[in-house]
Amino acid sequence: MNFLEWYRVDRLPSIFCAGCGIGTVINCTLSAVTSMGWRRNDVVFLSGIGCSSRAPGYIRTDSLHTTHGRALAFATGVKLAEPRLNVILFTGDGDLAAIGGNHFIHACRRNIDLTVVCVNNYIYGMTGGQGSPTTPVGARSSTTPYGSTETPFDLSELAMAAGANYVSRWTPYHTKELTAAVKAGLETPGLSFIEVMTQCPTGYGRANRLRDVKEFMEIFRMRSMLKQKADRLLKEGKPVPPDAIVIGEFVRRSRPVMGRRG
Amino acid sequence: MTMRRFLQGNIACAEGAIAAGCRFFAGYPITPSTEVAEHMAERLPKMGGTFIQMEDEIASIAAVIGASWTGKRAMTATSGPGLSLMMENIGYAAMTETPCVIVDIQRGGPSTGQPTMASQGDMLQARFGSHGDYSIIALSPSGVQEMYEMTVHAFNMADRYRIPVFLMADEIVGHMREPMEVPDSVLIIQRRLLEEEGRKPFEPREDLVPDFPLFGHGHFVHVTGLTHDERGYPSTSNPEVHERLVKRLVQKVEGARREIAMFDVVNPDAEVVFVSYGAPSRSVQQVLHDFPGEGFGHLRLKTPWPFPEWAPGRFENAKTFIFPELNMGQMARELERHVDQPVISVPKLGGALHSPEELAKVAMEER
Amino acid sequence: MRHEILLSGFGGQGIILSSVILGRAAAIYDLKHVIQTQVYGPEARGGASMGGVIIDDEPIHYPKLRRPDIYLIMSQEGFERYGAKAEAGAVMVLDSDLVQSRPGCRYFEVPATSVAKKELGKVIVANIVMLGALVRATGVVSEGAIERATLESVPKGTEELNLKALKRGRELIIMGGEG
Structure with missing residues (x-):
């Protein structure tokens, strides 16, 4: 499907680094949005602060590029005041899980009818590569120069525990699956959370010997494990490798929803 | 025609908001402002409006700003500690020229201070509390009738100048009861909407206020707290763009002092x-x-x-x-x-x- | 005419509601200028609660009580904190079941709590008994006004009970029989 008319071509080229995964995430998201048959007048994009939050600035719909961590709270206002609008957020691991963590769990608890696409690149990209709540133990960043010692958040588990109706996780290697997941999220009433484990060759890669995007993609290919397989291994009492990236659909359910147009 | 009622200041404020057409309220409980939220929670659903208790004051003002972009008249109410939390997003509202009303029932500070006692300690914070240069309007009621009338006026001023407007009341005015005359209808000054073909979403009129590009009406406006040009596009390293924008944000209010005061x-x-x-x-x-x-x-x-x-x-x-x-x-x-x-x-x-x-x-x- | 009425008791007696009813009676039904204020805070939840009502024929500027001339006191602590300072020219209506001290001013003893409990079957309406007594003793608002304001302010289904409480309060005032 052609969704060039959804781009603000007069703003290109984007500010994203060469090899950044955000472009893939935007493409997959727009592909899913257009496959819903929605017009640009029906959709509002929101974001907070960070690399991924710049995404709405390149999309030709109404959009709110808000303050750091707060996009979900702004989105709650948009959606409740005008339920006709389909509300989609771009966010990142720092924006969503650190400064915006409280809004995240409460938006999931309310199960407000919007879709959150989280670019989880394990790092603060915009400010130059600092550690985030999802930086893996041992990974280096400019604020974890000796390797991170904190236990990272599993954002999909968090969204599920807090009550989101739809949760899935993919990577930019899995573009078809990612597009389908965003579409499933758009179709599911309530809060849909799509986590995209994404390469950041500049911020994360430079500090962790992963500057080469091909290598990064190879990791996504090799270490990704479908949730079904991980579940089977656990059931059989076999270990899931600690560096596995468990991907797939985690939950699709119909808890009561806030903000659904009546 | 008017109706004589015996009301608490905070209730008069909420009733004024309803009369002004406020149909969205987001807030968080805090003494001595809570009666405003409680009354809105009771009234708004019956008026087809939306009340939501958010997880904190940061989220409350954020939701208000989001609602305002859909064209709703939107309000929050708080006191000093909550106002402190709201400050970053109040700056966002100023920068993005989002009409909104913030009711501050002032109590003794700093910090948690005196939750049940009156103060006027937030007067400078209301004016200067967020970082950077901008300007706002603050109204100070000294009785129950004015709690009602000034709340109505706050919405009109917010829409007229596309700014956050503060109702700077205090515990005494908020909690005392007086007889007041509730009018049948109130004067509403509508937000000037963007309708002209080809006009840019942040292009000011002669009064320095741009027409408002309502969400969902084909304007495809990008709203950002970054320094932006008249198209709304980020332009963060051009000194002229920044200077022109910030001077206009200040001047559209300060230049209209004689109209406003x-x-x-x-x-x-x-x-x-x-x-x-x-x-x-x-x-x-x-x-x-x-x-x-x-x-x-x-x-x-x-x-x-x-x-x-x-x-x-x-x-x-x-x-x-x-x-x-x-x-x-x-x-x-x-x-x-x-x-x-x-x-x-x-x-x-x-x-x-x-x-x-x-x-x-x-x-x-x-x- | 100007009156400043101070009401005090302990939290849960409905002192604040009494002050609101009194204010509403004067404002809406007697068409007076009125300001009602109250003490908020932790002390309002169990300690000595206090409400103030100013009723005037002229506009009222300063909203707080300056020289109360009428007192309604429903607890010993309320008496000690507020009632003991009553000026000689003031008049006080006190709940004689709960207030042990007596003021230096003119006063009326009203066994409101025991009447509410034993005769009316609901101790919760003791404050309304006191209001009935206060209005009969002082004439600070009209009796029609206090009835209508009470009916407007109490929960649905309790109107009869509250009217009875007002009436009993009135009957407990024997003019010329004050202390």
């Missing part, structure tokens, strides 16, 4: 002139009532911000200005910038109003 002048021939806003105005009015022969003057500021710097000049014979405030002289400092005469700040902390006797004593000494 409201104040009362009593005894313009007076030599000793009280200046006040909000609850202490009641103490001053009592002094003028109790000592009619002394010829004291009274300048009551209904809009402390933007400050009407020409108003003190209405007292041509003024030798002294006496400025009682429930703070350490926050607005007295502003008055000092604009007059040659001495300004006697009369601070009062702790929650009680200045007694008429103590104000009379200060005035007698100046006579």
Whole structure:
């Protein structure tokens, strides 16, 4: 499907680094949005602060590029005041899980009818590569120069525990699956959370010997494990490798929803 | 036609909001403002509006701003600690020119301070609390009738100038009950919407205010807190773009001071002139009532911000200005910038109003 | 005419509601200028609660009580904190079941709590008994006004009970029989 008319071509080229995964995430998201048959007048994009939050600035719909961590709270206002609008957020691991963590769990608890696409690149990209709540133990960043010692958040588990109706996780290697997941999220009433484990060759890669995007993609290919397989291994009492990236659909359910147009 | 009702100040504020067409309220419980939220929670669903209790005050003002972009008149109510939390997003509302109303029922600070006692300690924070340069309007009611009327006016001013407007009340005015006249209908000044083909979403009119590009109406507007050009596109390293935008954000309010400012002048021939806003105005009015022969003057500021710097000049014979405030002289400092005469700040902390006797004593000494 | 009425008791007695009813009676039904204020805070939840009502024919400026001339006291602590300071020219209506001290001013003893409990079957309406007594003793608002304001302010289904409480309060005032 052609969704060039959804781009603000007069703003290109984007500010994203060469090899950044955000472009893939935007493409997959727009592909899913257009496959819903929605017009640009029906959709509002929101974001907070960070690399991924710049995404709405390149999309030709109404959009709110808000303050750091707060996009979900702004989105709650948009959606409740005008339920006709389909509300989609771009966010990142720092924006969503650190400064915006409280809004995240409460938006999931309310199960407000919007879709959150989280670019989880394990790092603060915009400010130059600092550690985030999802930086893996041992990974280096400019604020974890000796390797991170904190236990990272599993954002999909968090969204599920807090009550989101739809949760899935993919990577930019899995573009078809990612597009389908965003579409499933758009179709599911309530809060849909799509986590995209994404390469950041500049911020994360430079500090962790992963500057080469091909290598990064190879990791996504090799270490990704479908949730079904991980579940089977656990059931059989076999270990899931600690560096596995468990991907797939985690939950699709119909808890009561806030903000659904009546 | 009006209807006489006996209402608490906070309830009158909520009723004023409903009358003004407010159909979205997001808030978080905090003394002494909570009655505003409680009343909106009861009233809004019956009016087809939305009430939501958010997880904190940061989220509350964020939701209000989001709702405003869909064209709803939106409001929150809080007190000092909540106002502090809201500050970053209030700057966002100023930068993105989002109309919204923030009710601050002031209590004693700093920090948790005196939750149940009155203060006017947030006057400078309301004006300057977020980072960077911008301007806002603040209204200060001194009675229940004004809680109603000024809330209506706050929505009109927010839409007229596309800014956050503060209703700077306090625990005394918020919690006291008085009879008031509720009108059948109120004057509504609509937001000027963007309708002209080809007009850019942040392109100002002659009054420096751009037409409002409502979400969902084909404007495809990008709203960002980054420095932006008239298209709304980020432009963060061009000094001229930044200077033009920020100067306009300030000037659209400051340049309209004479349109915006409201104040009362009593005894313009007076030599000793009280200046006040909000609850202490009641103490001053009592002094003028109790000592009619002394010829004291009274300048009551209904809009402390933007400050009407020409108003003190209405007292041509003024030798002294006496400025009682429930703070350490926050607005007295502003008055000092604009007059040659001495300004006697009369601070009062702790929650009680200045007694008429103590104000009379200060005035007698100046006579 | 101007009156400043101070009401005090302990939290849960409905002192604040009494002050609101009194204010509403004067404001809406007697068309007076009125300001009602109250003490908020932790002390309002169990400690000595206090409400103030100013009723005037002229506009009221300063909203707080300056020289109360009428007192309604429903607890010993309320008496000690507020009632003991009553000026000689004031008049006080006190709940004689709960207030042990007596003021230096003119006063009426009203066994409101025991009447509410034993005769009316609901101790919760003791404050309304006191209001009935206060209005009969002082005439600070009209009796029609206090009835209508009470009916407007109490929960649905309790109107009869509250009217009875007002009436009993009135009957407990024997003019010329005050202390």
